[in-house]
Amino acid sequence: MESGPVDLGGFYGTVDIHLELEERLAKFTGREEAIIYSYGFATISSAIPAYSKRRDIIFCDEGVCFAVQKGLAASRSKIKYFRHNDMDHLEQLLEEQLKLDKKNPAKEKVTRKFIVAEALYMNHGDLCPLPKLVEFRNRYRTPIFLEESLSFGVLGEHGRGATEHWGLKPGDVDLICASLETAMGSTGGFCAGKSYVVDHQRLSGIGYCFSASMPPMLAAASIKGLDIMEGSPQIFSQLRDKAVAMRRLLRGTPGLRVCGESVNPVIHLQLACPSSSRDTDDELLERVARECIDSGVAVVVAKYLKEELKLPPASLRVTVCVELSEDELEKAAKVIKTAAAKHIL
Template sequence: MSQGFGLSATARLALLQRLSKRREEKGPAPGAARAFRELPGQRDMEMIREAAGALGLENPFFRPHEGIAGATTRIGNREVVNYGSYNYLGLNGDPRVIAAAKAAMDRHGVSASASRMVSGERPVHGELEAAIAAHYGVEAAIAFVSGHATNVTVLGHLMGPRDLIVHDAAIHNSCAEGARLSGARRIAFAHNDWRAAERELAAARRGARRALIVIEGHYSMDGDIPDLPRFVDLARKHDAWLMVDEAHGLGVVGATGQGIHEQWGVAAQDVDIWMGTLSKTLSGCGGYIAGNADLIAWLKHSAPGFVYSVGMAPALAAASLESLRILHAEPERVARLQANAALFLRLAKAAGLDTGTSAGLAIVPVIVGSSVGAARLSQALLEGGINVQPILFPAVPDSSARLRFFLSSEHDDAQIRATVAAVAAAIGGARPAELAT
């Protein structure tokens, strides 16, 4: 990486000294403000904001997009190539999806206006759940109003203090929060290492009432996938349930986008609990659980995040249902997505960029190795017409700070080649003219 994007040890020390002086000049905050400033992480956030300002870095987060965020988007009244959205198959904005959402609003209004258990149930909710269950070939499914809340409420409710949860160290925050809420014993194993998972299970299973293994079908930070057959065998061997979070897998992994089970040729019924979100390929908002009918019935009548939450907006349920139908009817979208991601990965590797363990299916990181460097690179690319978000410490270790590229079926060859050339040119080791041909 070129020295222009990082900070030397001397520069870091000088920056910290300047920030420390500013804090002294500000003096202590009064009353309630002082109390809020003591909230966990608040001082760190303030230090990061001040450091960014001192370095002339804009906040890369919360930038408003002024239209549909697909392969391109409008930021600051300017069209840019977009790698910051989960619109993997370009279905958010598809006229058929919009028409389905509008029809649901015409019929039911904007909100379900109540918990589904009491007065918030609408026909489209059941239709969506039946379609999700059919997708996996399992008995039933349940849709929640939030993807994050799906994992929190299901894990927190399903498992208890006498139970064991063994999970991938790279599991999503929602799974980690749900596991913590459950009170179960929690053990993380090294990312994507099924052997490490087996060692942990073998050591801890005997003392637990129930055991659950939690993995993702497509990891959002690294873009890699697990060895699903190994985890299925592991669950059976140790009398554990297996839960797979397919938030970034549905519509992305497998020849026709069915998911990680299609990729490995595993029967979907061999996974006990399928979790997914509606906000990515399915262009809605919310989450789902699919699996055994007894499990789903129990969740519908007892999961706090379902029973005590308003029902999903009918328009969002209808949009996700229509998106699922299009996914099944038009597998060529998946083929385009995977071809685009494979091209991006191949060009990035050829340019000497560090793409980690990405499988090149939709998510390709470019590891920069410095949070300051990643933020500067993201800003430089945006100025050049490319939107890609940096992932910074503490979300990842500073040495793993990166740009994370989300590919879409709607990106074209020229956009991808120009993007990789721009990234390579910005961080050194570039051969832009060669990459762009």
């Protein structure tokens, strides 16, 4: 039997443009196969429970975004959180599990284990130490699921994401999941990996099976986005340069501190001296954001649901795109600094 994407068009509304997008995404990311979802949030939150079930174990960074958290809850697996980006703590948890497995080899044979992390953390803006995760993957035989919504189309010489950024092989990460609603400017999301891994989702991914395919027009828009990414690889270095420049310009903003990885175009500005009330901090930052918007600079307060596992500190979120000029970056930084000086100090 030939391998490759299964055409489920009669059931899900899949047509040739969807299959073309899957093939293009697999080729671009260097994976054997890709699957597209019609809703970005549902991608990672459906992929996790497609593989990890009750009695399985997931080692997960406690700083993951809400979509990942919902996937963890839907899996009903045993979740072992490690402190955000703390590889020593993760290693400790893996070693403890290894000792338990040796005491009960029969249970170990039927218990699957996974590592779940984000390449660029949406709630914090920092970069995960992927080479260390890959080391643990190989040592403890624990597959990695990596959420790449902010890193796909951003990191790496050709925008292929965290594996390219770190100089790793695509096969070092078992499954990547990313939204098409960020760098691609479309809707939906995709997962990519080995064919036997991806194909499993076509009948086990809840967000895939119980939804229609994305509108064909938006699939075509995603293909056009890939054309631009492949034809103009210089935009990725330009974007990272502008992200670094914006962080430099924002240093010294009154009452705020710049957080996250320098190459991340999504920048969090947290209060240098937060109060004891989250609502008070959010209201203060809302005043700063409204002042910026009135001055022609789009800045938002990062919003989170109360149900999130661990709420990050209150922050303003600034997003840099490759189309912004140096003058626009300087204007934006000046407006933000002026608004912060007026309302925070």
